[in-house]
Structure formats: C-alpha cells, structure tokens
Amino acid sequence: MTSSAGPEGRIVSIERVGPIALVAVDNPPVNAASQALRQGLVEALEQLDGAEGVEAIALYGKGRSFIAGADIREFGKPPMPPGLPDVCNRIEACETPVVALLHGVALGGGLEVALAAHARVALPDTTVGFPEVTLGILPGAGGTQRAPRLAGIAAALELITTGRRIDAEEAVRLGLIDRLAAGAPRDAALQAAEDLRTGALPRRRTGEIAVAPDAAAIQATTAKLAKRQKHLFAPFKCVEAVAASVQPLAEGLATERALFQQCLDSPQRAGLIHAFFAERAVAKIPEAGATPRQIGHVGVIGGGTMGSGIATAALLAGLKVTLNERDAEALSRGKATIEKNLAGAVKRGKLSEEKRDAILKDALQTTLKLEDFSKVDLVIEAVFEDMDVKKEIFTRLDAIARPGAILASNTSYLDIDEIASVTSRPAEVIGLHFFSPAHVMRLLEVVVAGKTAPEVVATGFALARKLGKVAVRAGVCDGFIGNRILGHYKKVADYLMLDGASPQQIDAALEEFGFAMGPFAVLDLAGLDIGWATRKRLAPTRDPAERYVAVADRVCENGWFGRKTGQGFYIHDADGPRPNPEVARFIEEERAEKGITPRAFSDDEIVSRYMTAMIAEATRVLEDGIALRPVDIDAVFLFGYGFPRFRGGPMFYADTLGPAELLRRIEAYAKEDPHYWRVPALLRRLADEGRDFASLNKEA
Numbered sequence: 218m219t220s221s222a223g224p225e226g227r228i229v230s231i232e233r234v235g236p237i238a239l240v241a242v243d244n245p246p247v248n249a250a251s252q253a254l255r256q257g258l259v260e261a262l263e264q265l266d267g268a269e270g271v272e273a274i275a276l277y278g279k280g281r282s283f284i285a286g287a288d289i290r291e292f293g294k295p296p297m298p299p300g301l302p303d304v305c306n307r308i309e310a311c312e313t314p315v316v317a318l319l320h321g322v323a324l325g326g327g328l329e330v331a332l333a334a335h336a337r338v339a340l341p342d343t344t345v346g347f348p349e350v351t352l353g354i355l356p357g358a359g360g361t362q363r364a365p366r367l368a369g370i371a372a373a374l375e376l377i378t379t380g381r382r383i384d385a386e387e388a389v390r391l392g393l394i395d396r397l398a399a400g401a402p403r404d405a406a407l408q409a410a411e412d413l414r415t416g417a418l419p420r421r422r423t424g425e426i427a428v429a430p431d432a433a434a435i436q437a438t439t440a441k442l443a444k445r446q447k448h449l450f451a452p453f454k455c456v457e458a459v460a461a462s463v464q465p466l467a468e469g470l471a472t473e474r475a476l477f478q479q480c481l482d483s484p485q486r487a488g489l490i491h492a493f494f495a496e497r498a499v500a501k502i503p504e505a506g507a508t509p510r511q512i513g514h515v516g517v518i519g520g521g522t523m524g525s526g527i528a529t530a531a532l533l534a535g536l537k538v539t540l541n542e543r544d545a546e547a548l549s550r551g552k553a554t555i556e557k558n559l560a561g562a563v564k565r566g567k568l569s570e571e572k573r574d575a576i577l578k579d580a581l582q583t584t585l586k587l588e589d590f591s592k593v594d595l596v597i598e599a600v601f602e603d604m605d606v607k608k609e610i611f612t613r614l615d616a617i618a619r620p621g622a623i624l625a626s627n628t629s630y631l632d633i634d635e636i637a638s639v640t641s642r643p644a645e646v647i648g649l650h651f652f653s654p655a656h657v658m659r660l661l662e663v664v665v666a667g668k669t670a671p672e673v674v675a676t677g678f679a680l681a682r683k684l685g686k687v688a689v690r691a692g693v694c695d696g697f698i699g700n701r702i703l704g705h706y707k708k709v710a711d712y713l714m715l716d717g718a719s720p721q722q723i724d725a726a727l728e729e730f731g732f733a734m735g736p737f738a739v740l741d742l743a744g745l746d747i748g749w750a751t752r753k754r755l756a757p758t759r760d761p762a763e764r765y766v767a768v769a770d771r772v773c774e775n776g777w778f779g780r781k782t783g784q785g786f787y788i789h790d791a792d793g794p795r796p797n798p799e800v801a802r803f804i805e806e807e808r809a810e811k812g813i814t815p816r817a818f819s820d821d822e823i824v825s826r827y828m829t830a831m832i833a834e835a836t837r838v839l840e841d842g843i844a845l846r847p848v849d850i851d852a853v854f855l856f857g858y859g860f861p862r863f864r865g866g867p868m869f870y871a872d873t874l875g876p877a878e879l880l881r882r883i884e885a886y887a888k889e890d891p892h893y894w895r896v897p898a899l900l901r902r903l904a905d906e907g908r909d910f911a912s913l914n915k916e917a
C-alpha cells in the first residue's frame with residue numbers, strides 16, 4: 218500500500234460551494250486513516266469550524282471508499298498524534314454541523330469518524346463494520362461508546378464482538394446511518410450538507426444520546442464468547458467497553474482507551490495483525506507481473522469428496538462447470554453432492570434460491586465423456602491419488618483440451634513434474650491443491666512445477682481470488698508445503714501416545730493451545746482409512762531406522778475408521794465422543810511389545826514437542842525452496858490447517874520462542890531419538906546470527 222496522496226496530491230482537501238465546505242480524504246488504495254490523514258482532517262476542521270460563511274461541512278472519501286479504518290501498519294509503533302479519538306472528538310465538538318457521506322467501505326476507525334459526525338448518509342453500495350476484534354483490538358476511537366448510543370447495546374455488541382460487516386440498508390435499520398442517497402460521492406456529500414444546513418436532515422451529537430442499560434445482552438454475549446472463543450482476549454474487552462457506554466461519554470471513552478491499550482499490548486494483537494498481512498503478502502510472487510488467462514469454464518474430473526467441492530466453489534464464484542466421472546452412478550452422486558452443497562449455501566443465506574436454480578440449469582453440466590472438455594479453459598483433475606490413473610487422464614486430456622487450456626491436478630502428494638511429463642504442454646500443467654471441504658476451506662496451494670509458465674501461475678492466483686481463496690505458491694515435493702510438514706509433526710503425536718500421554722491428553726493440550734481440534738479428533742473426523750491406505754502403500758519404502766507406531770493400524774484393522782463408523786480413537790455415539798477403551802489396550806500392548814515404560818508428559822511438554830517438530834520441518838521446507846517465505850507457511854496453516862489465528866502461524870509463533878530456544882529444544886529431544894529430531898541448518902544459522910524468521914520475509 219502506498220501512503221502517498223491521491224492524484225491531486227493532497228490527502229485531505231477542501232472545496233467550498235457557497236455555504237457548504239466539502240472535505241475530501243484521498244489516501245489510496247483504501248483511505249486508511251494514517252497520521253497524515255488524521256492531521257489533515259483536524260487542520261481542515263480547525264479552518265472551517267465556525268468560519269465566516271461556512272454553514273455545513275461534509276466529509277467524504279475519494280476513490281473506492283470513505284475510510285477503511287486506522288492504518289493497521291501503525292499499530293505496535295510509537296503513537297503519532299493526533300490520534301483517531303482526537304479526530305473523532307474534534308468532529309463531534311464542531312459548532313458548524315458536520316455530515317459524513319459514506320460509500321464503499323467505512324470500517325473500524327472509518328465508521329468511528331462517521332459516528333462522530335452530526336449525521337450520516339450512505340450510498341447503497343456501502344459496507345460498514347467494526348473488524349477491530351479480528352485484529353485483536355477493539356474500536357478505540359469512540360466506536361464502543363457511540364455505536365450503542367445509535368443502535369443500542371445489543372446490536373453494538375453483536376457487531377463489535379463479531380466484526381460482522383453489514384450493508385447500508387441494515388445499517389439504516391440499526392440506526393447507525395440516517396439515510397441512503399444516490400449519485401457520485403461528491404455530489405451526494407454536497408446534497409447531504411445542504412440538507413443538514415436547512416434542517417431537512419436532523420443534526421445530533423451522538424455523544425449526547427443516553428444509552429439504555431441492557432444487562433441481559435451483556436450476559437448473553439459473555440456466555441457465548443466463553444463457550445466459543447475462550448482463548449481470545451479482545452472480544453471480552455469489547456464487551457467491557459460497550460458495557461461502559463451507559464456512563465457519560467467522557468468516562469466511557471476513558472474506559473475504552475484503557476481497554477484498547479490492553480489489547481494493543483497483547484501478543485494476540487501482534488499475531489492477528491500478522492495474519493491480516495500474511496493473507497495479502499502471499500500474493501507477492503515472482504510471477505505477479507504475468508497476465509493471467511481468462512477462466513470462464515472449468516472442467517472437473519472426479520466428483521468425489523474433492524471434485525464436488527471444487528465444482529461447488531467454482532459455481533458459487535459464477536464460473537461454468539462441466540463435471541466428469543467414470544460411470545453414471547458416480548456422476549449422479551457427484552451432482553447430488555454439489556446440489557447438497559448449494560442447498561447449504563442457500564440455507565446459510567449465501568445464495569438465493571433463484572440463483573441456485575439458475576446455476577443448476579445453466580452453469581453446471583455433467584458428462585461421462587472426457588471429449589466434452591474440448592472447449593474448457595481449465596481442467597482440474599480430482600480422481601484417486603494414484604500416479605498411473607492420473608498419468609492416463611493427463612495423456613487423454615492433452616489430446617482433447619484446446620491449445621491454451623490449463624491442466625491442473627488436485628493431488629495431495631504426487632509429483633506434478635511427472636504428471637506434466639506425459640503431456641505435450643508441461644508449461645500449462647500446474648497443481649491446484651484445494652483443502653477439504655473445498656467450497657469452504659480458504660487455502661489453495663498453487664504448486665508450480667519445473668516448466669509451469671508464469672502466466673499459468675498467475676492464472677492460479679487469479680482463480681483463487683475469484684473463488685475467495687488465499688493462494689500460496691508451493692514447489693514440488695511429497696506433500697508440498699502443508700501436507701509435507703503435517704506428515705512430519707503428526708508422528709510426534711504418535712510418539713507421545715506410545716511414550717505415555719493418552720490421545721485425549723494430547724488433543725486437550727493442543728486444543729488449549731488454540732487448535733480447533735487435536736490431532737486424534739481430526740483423524741476421527743477425516744476418516745482413519747485414508748492414512749491407513751497411504752501407510753500400507755508406503756510400507757515397502759519405510760525407513761527401518763525410523764520409529765513406527767502401529768496403534769492407528771490396529772484401530773483400522775477392526776474396521777474403526779472414526780466418526781463415519783461410530784468409533785476410532787473415540788467412540789462417537791449419542792453421548793458425544795468419549796475415549797475408546799480398546800485404543801488404550803492397543804497402546805499398552807504395543808508398549809509391552811517394545812519394552813516402553815510409560816512416563817508422564819505435561820501439557821506444555823506436549824505442545825512444545827508438537828510445535829517444535831512442526832517448525833523444524835517448516836524450516837526444511839524453506840531451506841528446500843518449497844515455500845517462498847516464512848509468511849507463506851503461516852498462511853498455509855492459518856487457512857488450511859486450523860492453526861490458531863491469534864498465534865499468527867507456525868513461523869510467527871517460532872519467532873516468539875526464538876531460533877536459539879528452538880535449537881536448544883531439538884538438541885535436547887535428539888538425545889532420545891536422534892533420527893527424528895535433527896537440527897535444520899537454516900535454524901542453526903539464524904540462531905548463530907541472532908536473527909529471526911521474520912527477517913527472511915523481508916529478505917525475500
């Protein structure tokens with residue numbers, strides 16, 4: 218983001234039209250409220266408030282939006298006055314009436330500026346909200362005090378603790394916006410100011426409105442947060458701040474300030490803001506300058522778990538999809554899954570019934586003939602994970618697809634170079650690795666093979682954006698970024714289990730760390746049979762020097778594949794999941810067979826081993842150039858593996874420990890198992906040089 222002013226060179230400019238003063242902010246790309254913008258606003262108000270001949274002032278934004286909020290890059294740095302609370306208080310104190318004209322987005326501090334004005338008018342395209350909580354903070358420029366004054370405590374609490382963004386109509390209904398208007402932002406601002414001047418638009422100082430107490434809403438919100446977000450700091454502070462809005466404004470603002478500072482100082486704030494920038498940083502790839510190809514029609518081969526999810530995602534993004542399967546029964550199963558997914562989108566209010574009907578009628582086609590893919594722009598193959606099957610399909614596809622069509626595989630592990638080698642167009646072959654469920658999970662690993670052309674990579678990234686996904690560039694290796702790292706650290710959970718910790722203790726320790734589910738609960742959810750099949754396939758090539766834990770194999774041998782069969786590591790019945798006693802028996806038997814005396818592990822020790830293993834393999838992924846930067850690994854885990862967002866991702870978390878501490882841990886664990894615990898050369902180098910992983914983000 219550039220912080221230079223807009224095309225006219227001024228971040229805040231004034232235009233006089235008769236008795237009206239128009240104050241425009243222009244800070245591309247999103248009009249973030251940087252120090253220069255804040256300073257410019259205060260100076261403009263000092264000049265205009267009470268000035269001869271100025272009867273009303275209108276604030277509006279040039280470009281795409283009003284104001285997208287505070288400049289997030291300033292958090293964690295020394296404060297640069299004037300602060301946003303000062304700007305808002307100055308607006309509210311104006312003797313001359315001030316109206317805010319909103320368009321595009323008015324988020325966080327942008328909405329707070331508007332709430333401090335004496336009236337608010339919005340164009341219909343406006344989105345407003347308080348995303349602060351998603352960044353580990355709270356609205357700190359009067360939002361927690363002024364929103365309840367306009368919308369009541371219950372509505373303010375909901376918006377502020379969830380960060381939910383709402384459209385202009387809903388904002389009018391809630392009382393946050395006074396009315397809607399039409400036209401270009403400048404013209405609508407002029408009209409709004411004129412209406413304010415004549416009294417056609419009522420003028421109020423928000424801070425003077427009293428707030429009705431609502432103890433029930435505060436209690437209900439606190440209880441909901443305690444149940445669903447107990448790890449998070451900021452949501453609870455948001456509630457405290459909103460609760461203070463029943464006090465006179467000055468006192469409420471002082472409480473808000475103190476709570477805001479607590480959030481600012483919290484490590485969660487740093488992690489969540491890192492996650493915000495990580496989502497955007499991963500788009501900065503060497504191929505970013507290449508022109509993506511137009512994708513309007515996607516062919517999907519295989520309508521199983523992944524193919525049907527990928528097809529759903531493409532349909533929801535407005536693309537045409539042709540689905541291919543190997544027989545009529547599988548094809549109709551695939552189509553039924555897509556219909557079910559779309560029905561789910563209708564139920565969640567993400568898709569209208571008419572739109573769903575139109576998609577099913579016009580955008581989705583099914584076929585048993587691969588020949589029907591002769592006109593598609595992109596094919597995504599999602600058949601069984603078997604190199605021979607994939608090679609056969611790519612050979613046929615290469616002959617059928619039109620020149621220029623991109624051929625992608627959704628393989629989880631297999632070598633994209635080898636798949637590309639059977640085609641006459643390796644430059645147009647790429648891995649597009651979606652995560653299950655593909656229409657929900659936001660991660661897309663774009664796997665770049667040796668010969669993949671830059672514009673094909675750029676097309677993968679453009680497609681991800683269209684699908685609302687976060688694309689991360691990965692190189693070719695077994696499992697790419699995410700699954701390769703997962704393949705390594707999940708062994709630690711097995712070792713801990715055999716050496717003394719129970720699956721439940723391991724799950725609970727990692728859930729307490731912040732993962733939505735522990736590793737054994739995830740296995741039960743995903744189905745144990747998938748991993749079992751892979752282990753059997755890889756058995757002949759297994760390194761005999763590596764520890765192997767057979768407990769999961771024993772579970773599978775009993776036909777227990779997790780939730781879908783009613784039992785796995787846990788028993789899943791009407792009483793909810795509970796430990797499977799048979800698993801405890803398998804563990805004891807394996808310990809006895811291998812002469813292992815169980816020992817106690819603290820929860821901290823469990824987390825330490827699990828996270829250290831994850832970071833160690835992630836470091837090797839960096840060394841091998843499979844991920845471009847540490848931030849790419851963070852994004853993979855945040856958007857594809859349920860990594861706790863407030864911890865910023867594995868590499869961000871690694872820096873909170875520091876390379877020297879990680880090195881110490883690996884060396885200590887290596888005394889027990891030197892084969893598994895090896896120090897990555899890059900980690901040793903960082904520790905020796907006193908550097909952190911973040912320095913590699915800047916270097917790249």
Ligand code: 3HC
Binds near residue numbers: 325327
């Ligand atoms: N501060 C600094 N940079 C910001 C920013 C902000 N508030 N919002 C966006 N940017 C940057 C992005 O990092 C990106 O930079 P890059 O090009 O170098 O990667 C650039 O602006 C464009 O952003 P997007 O790629 O996200 O553009 P979109 O058009 O997809 O989305 C948006 C625009 C809806 C404004 C989205 O960027 C967004 O949601 N931004 C965050 C808004 C937010 O959280 N505001 C609250 C801030 S906290 C606050 O106000 C505290 C207050 O209460 C005191």
Ligand code: NAI
Binds near residue numbers: 519522547
């Ligand atoms: P699945 O078994 O649910 O679906 C595969 C489908 O492919 C089946 O419906 C099958 O009938 C069809 N198929 C097989 N051969 C075919 C052919 N020659 N022509 C047309 N259709 C054919 O498998 P799933 O889980 O959807 O996996 C598919 C691919 O996606 C695999 O490569 C897998 O590694 C990968 N993947 C799987 C993930 C998961 O969580 N299940 C996640 C990410 C990738």
